[in-house]
Amino acid sequence: MTNQTVLRPPLLLLSAGGFLAVATEVLPIGLLPLMAADLGVSESSVGLLVSAYAAVVVLASIPLNAWTSGVSRKPLLVGLLAGYGASNFMVCLADSYALALAGRLLAGACHALFFAVVFGYASRLAPPGRLGAVIALVNGGNALAIAGGVPLSTWVGSTIGWRWAFAAAALLALILAAGAARIMPPLAGSTVSGGAQLRAALAEPALRRVIVAVVILMSAQFALYTFVTPLLLQAGFTESSVGMALLAYGAAGVLGLIALGRFTDANLRRALLVSIGVMTGAVVVVALLGGAPGWTLVLVVVWGVFYGPVPSYVQTAAMNASPEHPDTVAAIHNSTFNIGISAGAFIGAQVVIGSPPSGIAYVTAALMLVAFLVVLTGSRAGFPRRIR
Structure with missing residues (x-):
């Protein structure tokens, strides 16, 4: 096509x-x-x-x-x-x-x-x-x-x-x-009741694995993204330049979706693993730098590029896991995604209380590694190499 x-x-x-x-x-x-x-x-x-x-x-x-x-x-x-x-x-x-x-x-x-x-x-x-x-x-x-x-x-x-x-x-x-x-x-x-669709969808081991991966991965993403401004200030950005860095991150996400989104059909599992791996490395290096705003900006853009297609990867994995009930699966994913966002913001807030902003990057990296393992072990159920 x-x-x-x-x-x-x-x-x-x-x-x-x-x-x-x-x-x-x-x-x-x-x-x-x-x-x-x-x-x-x-x-x-x-x-x-x-x-x-x-x-x-x-x-x-x-x-x-x-x-x-x-x-x-x-x-x-x-x-x-x-x-x-x-x-x-x-x-x-x-x-x-x-x-x-x-x-x-x-x-x-x-x-x-x-x-x-x-x-x-x-x-x-x-x-x-x-x-x-x-x-x-x-x-x-x-x-x-x-x-x-x-x-x-x-x-x-x-x-x-x-x-x-x-x-x-x-x-x-x-x-x-x-x-x-x-x-x-x-x-x-649908002629099938919403409750029956929900039970059938959640009975799929593949969808349950995707749900776990999404909660962990979004918790990681939004623990850092919610509190990225303090991290950028620690890295040497000024208050006026933080906005430009965030705009660059958003633009990088759009470019990443355009450039990498085509791998969703061809090899979803590998594409998602690469994205998680690159994002993990980028946020760890940002924390280790502790300064150098120029290099930090480069890493923020890399983070944005590889996060850009991630929502499409996980949404597609969810829809593929239970294709008979796409509306119900999309509703489950929508709720799951937002649970991850809320959990990430809460985790980030707790980290900020007791550590410098760089601590959020390490927590994010740890959560991303857990998500990486969930995806890596899901080749049979949840994250196949190709979409049906």
């Missing part, structure tokens, strides 16, 4: 939807001071708009998918995109913190179900033997949002006001909802 077979309008729309979802999730990060001042609350309270969103995703992904498993996929996708529009307009127009929080909780509920629908759709639209390529394409929108979402929202907020950033996200959501209503092919819901 050619790339033209993969780059079809419905799949491109799903990728754009992924951009919207992740951009919505991170929007408040670059707008903390502006939102806090306008809403009359502390910056930590505005930070809760991000953590509350993530908590809803963790808790609601699997139940919402189970409850909606029989619903036709097209109207459900359109409704979720419209929900993102409504939630972002709520925050845009909020005259109180309570209303802004309500908008964020609605967005979190949309996010909890959104990627189950998106990746379920993507798996059914994937040409034979191109599941990994399709997952990488959809994840491309997520990667672009991570790379550019915070810098772009910060610029919009400082230039014309933070509310316009949410208004732009709301408008994009409504445009995508209209586009989905027009171009997405209809897909029926």
Whole structure:
């Protein structure tokens, strides 16, 4: 199959939807001071708009998918995109913190179900033997949002006001909802109950191994990423140059997904092992350097390049482990992924309390080595050399 077979309008729309979802999730990060001042609350309270969103995703992904498993996929996708529009307009127009929080909780509920629908759709639209390529394409929108979402929202907020950033996200959501209503092919819901799908998926040893690997690997990644700013400052970066380093990391992730994502179908297991190995080495060397901002920046870019395709690798491994129930598997993966993010942030916070920032890099490396072993021993179940 050619790339033209993969780059079809419905799949491109799903990728754009992924951009919207992740951009919505991170929007408040670059707008903390502006939102806090306008809403009359502390910056930590505005930070809760991000953590509350993530908590809803963790808790609601699997139940919402189970409850909606029989619903036709097209109207459900359109409704979720419209929900993102409504939630972002709520925050845009909020005259109180309570209303802004309500908008964020609605967005979190949309996010909890959104990627189950998106990746379920993507798996059914994937040409034979191109599941990994399709997952990488959809994840491309997520990667672009991570790379550019915070810098772009910060610029919009400082230039014309933070509310316009949410208004732009709301408008994009409504445009995508209209586009989905027009171009997405209809897909029926499942005739198997959500609970039965969940039990069948979790009965697969391959999926259970992927879940373990994802929790450990994301815990490692986000223990470091959450507290990367103190580590960069310790390495000799200034407060003004940290932002550029993070932008370089995000751009490297997009380039890595483009350059390395093609290995998802060809040799997923080896590609994931190489990525984990290179990331482990990069973060250890950053810790050992203890300075040298130039070399640290090079290593941060290397880390970004090899992390870029990792979400696609593990998402594809999960979908491949139980292909009969793609929506349920995507919901499980969505919840698992966010559990790893939350666990990583918690681990990083505990390390920061009792050690210098370089200690986070060593903890991250140790967790990555554990994840490496889980993947390495999973060639028969969970991480095959080729995708079915």
